[in-house]
Amino acid sequence: MLAQPWRRRPATVAAAGEIAAFDRVIVFDEDRSLMLRGTLPDVPSLLLHHQELFLVGPDEKGRALIRVAGLCQIFPMKVDAREARPKEREPGLPGHPPHARGFRRLRRGAHGWLYAVATGAVGAVVMLLGLWPLSPLALVVGGVLLTLAALTTPAAVQLSRYYSQATAAADAATGWTSLPITLFPWEPTNVVAGLVQLPGRTVLIQFPLPNLDVIANIADTGTIWIWGNPADVVAVGAPQLPVLTVGVLQADRDKPPEEPQPWLLRGNDPGLREIPALRR
Structure with a gap:
């Protein structure tokens, strides 16, 4: 097709x-x-x-x-052969808030560090159970889980902090703020970033765990929609789009850092995402 x-x-x-x-x-x-x-x-x-x-x-x-x-x-x-009637449209209200699903995703992200801690706890339990009676397989599996937890915990804690700040800002917000933005060209392994035009100044914004739909809307329109007022960490989306993602504003920079994005976050980079239907 x-x-x-x-x-x-x-x-x-x-x-x-x-x-x-x-x-x-x-x-x-x-x-x-x-x-x-x-x-x-x-x-x-x-x-x-x-x-x-x-x-x-x-x-x-x-x-x-x-x-x-x-x-x-x-x-x-x-x-579908069954008949149905059209759903009634909701009145288009200015400043319509994001969908509740977007807020739920932010709140889940604020507790993301728990997954890394749980992985480490499971690894420790598996290793202890493998000591008596001695089980090399259990020791290997427990060691792998502990290593994975040690590698992912720093990034998970930092991400959870960003999501927690964005959640607090979104809960306190009452409307959208739209601003002009220019995204930097995407490069493999680098963070997704751009320059936002605030009143009287330009600031750098980075998306540590970007949502593909939000980034695509920003790239297509040249406009960023922030739910609330600009702050250090903001909830970014678009009216009618039932998704929110996290943006980190840095007023003292005008280009993204040179160091590569942490490997834990590279799999979510928009440049690496494929449409499943096209892949098949």
Whole structure:
């Protein structure tokens, strides 16, 4: 299907029925209406706002692919024969706050250090159990877990501190602040960073654990949306986008550090991310 051209079509979200195991969307494809179902964790609010999507298919087996402006992911869908009515749109309020899911992700990140500590604790227990009776395998496994915990704990603690500060700033915020930004060209292993134009000065911003959708929106629009007022650590997102990520502002710098990004964080770099549907 990916060899076919994408078709831009009007669409909306279907009202939830009695069984809400899947999200459903209604696509108005030329002279017919298509009901498609799939798992769409971040799509409904954006689709209700844009009232359109990009479609490939469906094929002879009823399979289709969709994309929605603002998100980088391709979503696999299936034709659904059941009827449904369109979901009512929420009134477009200025300064609409981020989705609750974005706040939950920030709060989970604030406790990320617990995973590293738990890994070390499990490793210590496995090593102790391997001492009597003596078990070389248990000693090796416990040692690997302890080493992994020792390597990841410093970065995990620093990230948790950033997320905790961003969570506190987001909880106290009441509206969006939009500012011009210029992202630095991405280079392998380096942190994602850019220059933000604050009133009267330019500051460096770094994204220690960047979200691909947020970074893509920033790169496309040249605008950064901060939930709240600029501070040392901020929650960054975009109106209607149900995601928040962390940005660290540094007023005394005008370019990112030369040292490479910690290896623990490199796997989340937008330059290394692929779309699963394209990979298959």
